Structures are given as C-alpha cells and as structure tokens.
Amino acid sequence: MTHMTQGRNSIKDVxxxxxxxxxxxxxxxxSDVHLPFLIKTKSxxxxxxxxxxxxxxxxxxxxxGTHMSRFIEILSDWSQKPxxxxxxxxxxxxTIDRLQAKRAHIDINFKYFIEKTAPVSGLKSxxxxxxxxxxxxxxxxxxxxxxxxxxxxxxxCPCSKEISQYGAHNQRGxxxxxxxxxxxxxxxxEDLAEMMEQQGSCQVxxxxxxxxxKYVTEKAYENPKFVEDVLRDLVLMLRKVDGIQWxxxxxxxxxxxxxxxxxxxxxxxxxK
Numbered sequence: 534m535t536h537m538t539q540g541r542n543s544i545k546d547v548x549x550x551x552x553x554x555x556x557x558x559x560x561x562x563x564s565d566v567h568l569p570f571l572i573k574t575k576s577x578x579x580x581x582x583x584x585x586x587x588x589x590x591x592x593x594x595x596x597x598g599t600h601m602s603r604f605i606e607i608l609s610d611w612s613q614k615p616x617x618x619x620x621x622x623x624x625x626x627x628t629i630d631r632l633q634a635k636r637a638h639i640d641i642n643f644k645y646f647i648e649k650t651a652p653v654s655g656l657k658s659x660x661x662x663x664x665x666x667x668x669x670x671x672x673x674x675x676x677x678x679x680x681x682x683x684x685x686x687x688x689x690c691p692c693s694k695e696i697s698q699y700g701a702h703n704q705r706g707x708x709x710x711x712x713x714x715x716x717x718x719x720x721x722x723e724d725l726a727e728m729m730e731q732q733g734s735c736q737v738x739x740x741x742x743x744x745x746x747k748y749v750t751e752k753a754y755e756n757p758k759f760v761e762d763v764l765r766d767l768v769l770m771l772r773k774v775d776g777i778q779w780x781x782x783x784x785x786x787x788x789x790x791x792x793x794x795x796x797x798x799x800x801x802x803x804x805k
Contacts, residue, residue, distance in 0.1 A: 560638060562589030563604045571615040572645060575721040579615040582643040590634035603631050616641070616666070618678050618719045625670035634672075641666045645682075645722050649738050651745040652752075658740035660685075662726055665711075681711040684726055686733030687749065688786055691757035703753055705737065706760065706786040708767055718776025728774070732766040734758050760786045764797040777803050 563586075570584040588604050611624050621639065628637040646659045663683040670676050686706050694701035708729055714720065730736045734753040738745065758766075764784045771780045779802045786795040 558592040560589035561592045561599050563587070563601060563608075564589075566605070566608055568608055568612045570612050570641065570643060572643065572722075573615045573617040573620075575723045580645065582645060584612075584641050584643040586642070587638075587640045588628065589638050590628060590632045591636045592634075600632060604628075607631060618676070621666060621668040621678060622670060622676040625668055625676065629670065629672050636669070636671045638669045639667070647723055647726055649736075649740075651738055651741055652748045653744040654742040656740050656742065656745075658738070660737070660739050662722070664722060675716055677713075679711055679713050680720070680722075680725075681709065682722060682725055682729070683707055683709045684729040685737040686730060686763070687735040687737060687753050688760065688763060689734045689753040689757045691759060691762075694754065694757045701754060701757065702790050703734065704786045704789045706733065706763070706784060708732065708763060708785075709783040710767065710771065711781045712771065712774075712777050713779040715776040715778055720774060720776075725774075728770055729767065732763055732770060734763075760784050760795040760797045764799055768799055768801065772801075772803060779803065 566586040566588070568584055568586060570582055570586075571579040572582050573579050586608060588608060590599065592599050607624070607628050611620075611627070614620065616624070621641075625637040625639060628634070628639075642663070642665045644661045645664045646661050648657055649660045650657050665679075665681040667679040667681070668676050684707065686708060687703060688706050689701050689703040710725070710729060712720070712725070734756045735749045738749065741749065764782060767782050767784065771777060771782065779800075781798075781800045783798045784796070788795055
C-alpha cells in the first residue's frame with residue numbers, strides 16, 4: 534500500500550458519522566455550479582451553453598452529511614453528454630446510485646440561442662432565451678420534468694391607440710412559461726419559443742434594417758394588446774399543445790410611459 538493511500542485511509546470521515554437530532558433533510562447538495570453543458574437541439578445536433586446548476590439529494594436523519602465532491606464528479610461527467618428529457622432521468626439515476634439516496638433533484642439554467650430571420654430584409658441573427666430544465670426523480674419511479682423559457686416580445690397599448698390622434702405607446706415585454714408534460718412527450722425549445730412569440734403584438738428581432746423596423750412598428754400598431762391579452766392568448770395556445778399536464782405563465786411589460794411594469798400570471802392543470 535502506498536503512503537498516499539495510507540494517508541487517505543487514516544483521514545477521519547466526519548460526514549459519515551451519525552447524527553442524533555432526528556431531522557431528515559429533503560434537499561442537500563450543490564448550487565451555483567457553472568459548467569459548459571451540451572443541450573440537444575431540434576435539428577439533431579447540440580448547442581454548448583454555460584449552465585448554472587443546482588443538484589441535490591435527500592439525506593436520512595441518521596447521517597450527518599452528504600458527499601459534496603460526488604456532485605461535482607457527476608456534473609463534470611454529464612457535462613460532456615448532450616442533455617434532454619430522457620438524459621436527465623439517467624443523470625438523476627446516476628446521482629441516486631452514487632449518493633445512495635432515495636430522491637434527487639436538478640435545476641439547469643442556461644441561455645439558449647435561436648436564429649431569427651428579419652421579416653423583410655431576411656437578414657439572420659441570433660436571439661438568446663433564458664431556459665431552465667428541472668427534474669426530480671425518486672428511486673424506482675419516472676422522472677418529473679419541468680421546462681421553463683423566457684421569451685421577449687413587443688406590445689402596443691390598445692388604450693393609447695384608441696385615445697390618441699396619432700401614434701400609440703409600446704413597450705418591450707417578456708413572457709415566461711413553465712410546462713410539465715406527460716411521460717414520453719416533449720416540446721422542443723425552438724417550437725415553444727416560436728409559439729409564444731406569436732402571442733405578442735410583434736416579435737423581437739436582434740437585427741433590423743429600416744424596412745424591417747417599418748414592418749415591426751406597423752405590425753404592432755395593427756395588433757394592440759394589453760398584458761392581460763398576451764397572457765390569455767398564451768394560455769389558449771398552451772392548452773392546445775399536445776401532452777401538457779400543467780403550466781405556469783407570467784407576462785411583464787416594461788412600460789415606456791410609467792416607472793413601473795404591468796404584470797399578469799396564471800397557473801393551470803390541463804385535463805385532456
């Protein structure tokens with residue numbers, strides 16, 4: 534036996550000692566872990582993203598602590614493999630096995646980039662979307678998976694358009710959606726983003742020429758919506774998406790003539 538092995542074996546493992554306070558911990562692990570991750574795309578390839586991750590397991594009342602280093606080992610291994618719904622189930626199964634736990638949970642927050650085409654000039658550019666994959670798995674059960682995305686949009690105030698002799702004030706807004714789908718169902722990030730963008734007065738584009746700016750300005754003017762309108766149209770759209778069991782949506786307009794935002798939210802279980 535080498536000197537290094539002897540030294541490692543002689544180090545006291547405090548976290549494996551017994552705790553007598555009788556309190557089980559539902560979630561213990563690591564948070565704010567930043568790693569490059571590979572996210573599967575609709576095209577069949579993958580996109581490298583910078584992910585901020587929280588990975589936890591349950592801890593029985595008799596154990597003093599968990600093995601924190603193992604979480605980093607797991608995430609480092611999985612950061613090299615493209616991740617989607619089914620892959621998260623394998624990842625959490627791996628976590629449960631390595632940590633000898635009954636339940637594991639993960640949140641992967643990341644920016645995802647989708648190519649956008651300007652409406653008139655046809656110029657292409659990349660727009661970033663804040664996304665989160667959340668998964669919870671109990672030993673011997675199926676993955677409980679939630680997907681969230683934040684989508685920017687333009688809205689134009691119907692009241693301003695109605696009462697003004699010319700013009701109407703508009704604002705940039707964001708809509709957030711979290712969805713939970715039936716086992717075996719999955720909606721791609723690209724598809725959900727596109728469906729959500731249709732619910733505002735107009736889409737947001739990173740790159741616009743003069744002819745594009747004219748188009749989006751007039752399109753928003755022809756399609757005025759309150760924040761409540763955007764939210765309700767978003768709800769109606771999500772009700773039609775195949776396999777959704779539950780969703781939570783929020784809309785927020787960053788008002789251009791007020792020093793506050795307009796906000797609306799809705800949560801719904803879908804019975805299909």
